[in-house]
Amino acid sequence: MENRPRILLADDETAITSNLAPFLERAGFHVHVASDGQSALEQIAQYSPELVVLDVLMPRMDGREVLRRLRQAGNWTPVLLLTQVGEAAERAMALEEGADDYLNKPFDPQELSARIRAVLRRARPGQPSLASAWRLSCGSDDPARPPLLLDRRARRASLGDAALALTPKAFALLEYLMTHPDEMLTRERLLDAVWGWDYPAGTRTVDTRMAELRRLLQDNAENPVYIETTPGEGYRFVGRVQPLP
Amino acid sequence: MKIPLRVLLSVTPLILGVAAALALPALQVQVPVLIFRADLRNLILILTGLASLVLLACALRDWQLAERQRQALEEALRQQEQARRRFLRRLDHEVKNPLTAMRAALANLEDAGQEQPRPVKDINLQVERLSQLVGDLRKLAELEERPLERLPVDLNDLLAEVVEMALSQPAYAGRELHLVVSKVPWPLPPVTGDRDLLWLVFYNLVDNALKYSERKHIVEVRAQEDGRAVTVEVADNGPGIPPADLERIFEELYRGVNARGIEGSGLGLALAQRIIQRHGGSLRVRSRAGPGEPGGVVFTVRLPL
Incomplete structure (x- = not known):
């Protein structure tokens, strides 16, 4: 029985996922990878991860749209957005749309794993987070x-x-x-x-x-x-x- | 209202004509070319009046032309500025993903657990430095779009805080840093703005003054108001900024010849100017650092009341 937290890492840059996934694995998470928004949604449905790390800019469906669809469907899986454009208004919007936290690229991978842990600790399964x-x-x-x-x-x-x-x-x-x-x-x-x-x-x-x-x-x-x-x-x-x- | 010199010059013939008409006796003369006779005084008035009208028309046309040129120039400058910012933003965007991947890759090396070889450590440091730079550039761009807090800000307090903070830095302990704020007949009135951003501006200016001068030099912060604006000057008698650098120091990433070898992001003054402009004020610099000059720099911030 797998008891490491399952997380989904969605980013279209393979250079990022192929390095970040093993890093997060070693940090103690079980990592699935998606390379676009559509497949992120599919994998969330398939594996029901405990947390999703979502890049904002992705082909086929951007991260914000994935987030919006999740929340509209009443899915409160914690989401950590990787903001790309990094504009203040965009970040505020991300939090309003129900992201649990965000991190600006380029980030320190250690910081990412610390944030994932913090969000998981705060999460109350199946319920909206404090951030929303x-x-x-x-x-x-x-x-x-x-x-x-x-x-x-x-x-x-x-x-x-x-x-x-x-x-x-x-x-x-x-x-x-x-x-x-x-x-x-x-x-x-x-x-x-x-x-x-x-x-x-x-x-x-x-x-x-x-x-x-x-x-x-x-x-x-x-x-x-x-x-x-x-x-x-x-x-x-x-x-x-x-x-x- | 000031009457432009050009207008004054244009109406001079008419004024002279009026003066002449008043001075001359009535005299009927034969108008050359035309067949009738007329009063010389009227003739003078008409001719000088016409001359003034023509001159005024010319002045108006020139003024309109200059205005159009000025607008075109301003528009060109604005577009250039926008293009520059778009470029910075795109660059920032394109650099972010590779940097993120590099940091993840480096973190994997680190995770392997052994002591890292020197080159890897160096790469790590430099990648962090690049990340910092990219982040700073983004934040600078963001300042333009963020709504600005508009609350009364007490500069008396703020400047005292800035000076105290600077002197509490170990590197600046014992430096001669004076604060002169006019108190008579009244203390500085509050300005309207974002206290935290203004704090950042003044701290930057004071930090620069201390950083780019030596222990023997004096830094002075002085503030006064004239009913329309508060003027804060941050002055030092350090080596100064060479004339060639003076007009460039507010550009992002520009570092003057005297700044090389001293740690800094090259963004502090660009940031300061952006913040002051957003407050409707101005940030200017004067320096005397040419050959044979004594040196010294004054940064002048003007914030409208």
């Missing part, structure tokens, strides 16, 4: 603390009934944190995902915004309810996040 839920909530053990609510469509966050006055950037940061709970997020990755650039000098920017967010969330960095700092590494959202209907 419009409303999220995060409770805490402290009964005095009201739950943190995030309405992604309305771009609003609140602690119980009290609305939080977040700047658009702070909201986007909180949104990324809450859709990637329990994952070590480096400053570089946050910059790339939330700000769209990750120039070395920018890491300070993340710290500034994180401090702003903590102040509004009344979160204590020493004993955090929501955002934990790991010195020299990055941030981790430690609250228990639930999708709301």
